[in-house]
Amino acid sequence: MRNISYIIQKEFIQLFRNHVMLRIIILMPVIQLFILAYAATFEIKKIRLVVVDQDHSVTSRDLTAHFQGSPFYKAGKHYDSYKIAENDIIHGSADQILIIPAGFEKDLNREGFSQVQVVTDAINGSAASLMSAYSLAIIRDFNERILLQEKNIQFGQPIKIQYSYWYNPRLDYINFMVPGILVLLVTLIGMFLSSMALVREKEIGTIEQINVSPIRKYQFIIGKLLPFWVVALADLAFGLILAKLAFNIPIVGSIGLIFLMAMVYLLVMQGIGLLLSTITNTQQQAMFLSWFILVVLILMSGLFTPIESMPHWAQVLTWFNPIAYFIETMRMIMLKGSGFMDVMKSFLILSTLSIFILSLAIWRYRKVV
Amino acid sequence: MKRENIIEVKDLTKKFGNFTANDKLTFSVRKGEVFGFLGANGAGKTTAIKILCGLSKPTSGDISVVGYDVYTQPEEIKKNIGYMSQKFSLYEDLTTAENFRFFGGIYGLKKAEIKQKTSFYLQQLDMENARDKIIQSVPLGWKQKLAFSIAVMHEPDIVFLDEPTSGVDPITRRQFWDMIYNTAREGITVFLTTHYMDEAEYCERVTILVDGRIEALDTPMALKKQFGGSSMEEVFVKLARKKLTVDG
Numbered sequence: 001m002r003n004i005s006y007i008i009q010k011e012f013i014q015l016f017r018n019h020v021m022l023r024i025i026i027l028m029p030v031i032q033l034f035i036l037a038y039a040a041t042f043e044i045k046k047i048r049l050v051v052v053d054q055d056h057s058v059t060s061r062d063l064t065a066h067f068q069g070s071p072f073y074k075a076g077k078h079y080d081s082y083k084i085a086e087n088d089i090i091h092g093s094a095d096q097i098l099i100i101p102a103g104f105e106k107d108l109n110r111e112g113f114s115q116v117q118v119v120t121d122a123i124n125g126s127a128a129s130l131m132s133a134y135s136l137a138i139i140r141d142f143n144e145r146i147l148l149q150e151k152n153i154q155f156g157q158p159i160k161i162q163y164s165y166w167y168n169p170r171l172d173y174i175n176f177m178v179p180g181i182l183v184l185l186v187t188l189i190g191m192f193l194s195s196m197a198l199v200r201e202k203e204i205g206t207i208e209q210i211n212v213s214p215i216r217k218y219q220f221i222i223g224k225l226l227p228f229w230v231v232a233l234a235d236l237a238f239g240l241i242l243a244k245l246a247f248n249i250p251i252v253g254s255i256g257l258i259f260l261m262a263m264v265y266l267l268v269m270q271g272i273g274l275l276l277s278t279i280t281n282t283q284q285q286a287m288f289l290s291w292f293i294l295v296v297l298i299l300m301s302g303l304f305t306p307i308e309s310m311p312h313w314a315q316v317l318t319w320f321n322p323i324a325y326f327i328e329t330m331r332m333i334m335l336k337g338s339g340f341m342d343v344m345k346s347f348l349i350l351s352t353l354s355i356f357i358l359s360l361a362i363w364r365y366r367k368v369v
Numbered sequence: 370m371k372r373e374n375i376i377e378v379k380d381l382t383k384k385f386g387n388f389t390a391n392d393k394l395t396f397s398v399r400k401g402e403v404f405g406f407l408g409a410n411g412a413g414k415t416t417a418i419k420i421l422c423g424l425s426k427p428t429s430g431d432i433s434v435v436g437y438d439v440y441t442q443p444e445e446i447k448k449n450i451g452y453m454s455q456k457f458s459l460y461e462d463l464t465t466a467e468n469f470r471f472f473g474g475i476y477g478l479k480k481a482e483i484k485q486k487t488s489f490y491l492q493q494l495d496m497e498n499a500r501d502k503i504i505q506s507v508p509l510g511w512k513q514k515l516a517f518s519i520a521v522m523h524e525p526d527i528v529f530l531d532e533p534t535s536g537v538d539p540i541t542r543r544q545f546w547d548m549i550y551n552t553a554r555e556g557i558t559v560f561l562t563t564h565y566m567d568e569a570e571y572c573e574r575v576t577i578l579v580d581g582r583i584e585a586l587d588t589p590m591a592l593k594k595q596f597g598g599s600s601m602e603e604v605f606v607k608l609a610r611k612k613l614t615v616d617g
Contacts, residue, residue: 214475
């Protein structure tokens with residue numbers, strides 16, 4: 001045990017002497033929370049709409065005004081020709097075209113119905129479906145008004161839906177994002193710093209001096225991992241305080257439970273980092289490999305896209321993804337106030353994963369080559 | 370005077386794929402001896418020293434170090450040896466005293482012992498003012514002397530030095546050899562590798578390695594007599610050249 005304390009002491013001295021690293025550790029939660037929480041949003045505001053009004057009637061102007069009155073739309077250009085409007089989409093200076101054909105008002109008054117066309121730039125699929133939904137909502141609203149005003153008909157809806165959003169009543173995107181971003185924070189520190197710390201010793205050659213000493217493998221590895229485990233947990237505490245103070249993110253559940261889950265989760269990620277450092281020889285290799293794995297794990301974690309919408313095979317893969325468990329758990333505890341019994345399954349799975357990966361890493365680490 | 374052997378090696382062979390780095394090395398090292406491995410770059414000196422330290426597994430051969438078998442008791446060996454690698458291996462971002470503390474600590478020295486040893490070596494090396502200096506800012510020759518002190522601070526039976534003086538100025542080399550002799554006088558066996566011929570003269574016995582094989586092993590005096598050279602340099606050149614003509 002005393003041997004381990006010397007390694008821990010050394011790691012802390014090295015970490016605190018490395019000012020660049022220290023600054024990153026402190027700045028990372030601040031930058032991630034402030035920038036990512038505001039920037040990584042699915043809400044689309046100020047859609048650049050181009051209107052091709054070939055009807056020039058009161059009704060067509062009314063419809064256009066409806067769009068422009070919406071907070072989601074930015075008053076855009078008006079063209080007479082569809083071809084020119086199309087150019088704007090091609091060049092990326094417009095997101096949506098509203099085409100009101102000639103005779104729009106006349107048809108509406110005479111036939112009782114008419115048509116408009118909406119063209120959406122769908123390079124970003126999820127943005128496109130949001131834009132379509134916004135435009136549909138506006139047009140539906142417009143329809144209801146026409147029926148009410150001119151024909152005096154109440155838009156017939158036998159079943160009215162009453163929406164009620166639980167756990168995030170205002171559908172605040174930040175509430176949803178911040179728990180996930182905190183997960184990324186501890187992941188980066190836990191996985192990267194652990195793997196770098198070991199590979200660096202290989203790179204500068206000090207690992208030989210360790211390997212020739214009577215220190216046991218598990219002692220060395222505990223001594224290497226514990227400091228970054230502590231640092232990551234401290235950073236999580238810092239991140240939670242920021243989230244509460246700066247964003248007023250609700251933390252409904254127990255802080256203790258958040259940390260309990262983080263403690264187990266970190267062991268898994270540190271184990272992965274350690275495993276990578278045993279199969280690489282330079283920090284460059286370790287960094288590259290860590291990034292590759294991390295990107296895959298993050299994309300499949302449900303941070304940005306819901307796991308429920310993934311194809312079945314991908315959902316099966318997420319059963320082995322520690323990040324997915326921890327993000328889900330963090331959201332449950334922070335937003336829903338879930339207790340230990342609710343997250344027990346994740347707790348057990350993460351514990352199992354941590355034992356498995358750490359054993360594998362200790363076994364893979366060789367004092368003798 | 371017959372001294373007991375502290376290292377016994379019989380037919381040590383190490384292969385990396387098709388390449389044979391050590392070919393059936395057989396030798397023994399006596400307790401308290403200053404034993405040199407002399408050879409050109411790539412002759413297999415470092416490979417052999419790593420096997421003796423338990424850093425690398427031999428392909429075949431019977432090897433015992435401090436009475437322990439390298440295959441089955443490598444951790445026992447590690448408790449009783451010191452090692453200074455070719456690649457400089459103190460922590461550059463720690464101070465001198467912190468390096469002493471860390472290495473003393475992982476060898477299981479007590480706090481008081483570490484303190485006392487640190488002061489002792491710094492005084493001996495006349496480097497007390499470097500106690501709290503970051504190693505990075507200490508000149509190379511000083512670092513080598515510190516690394517040597519750290520390698521012997523836990524009082525091992527043998528200390529292995531892999532090209533300890535390469536890149537060091539002549540005065541520091543001189544001082545380094547004083548340290549080696551002092552260490553040997555304390556009863557610690559010194560096993561070193563070098564490619565400096567003059568250093569071979571300082572060893573009690575020298576093994577000349579050429580292409581992974583032992584070409585000669587004896588005291589420098591006897592080797593000079595046997596191969597008819599006035600210095601170890603001549604002996605070495607003769608052996609290396611003989612090898613060349615045989616190969617050619």
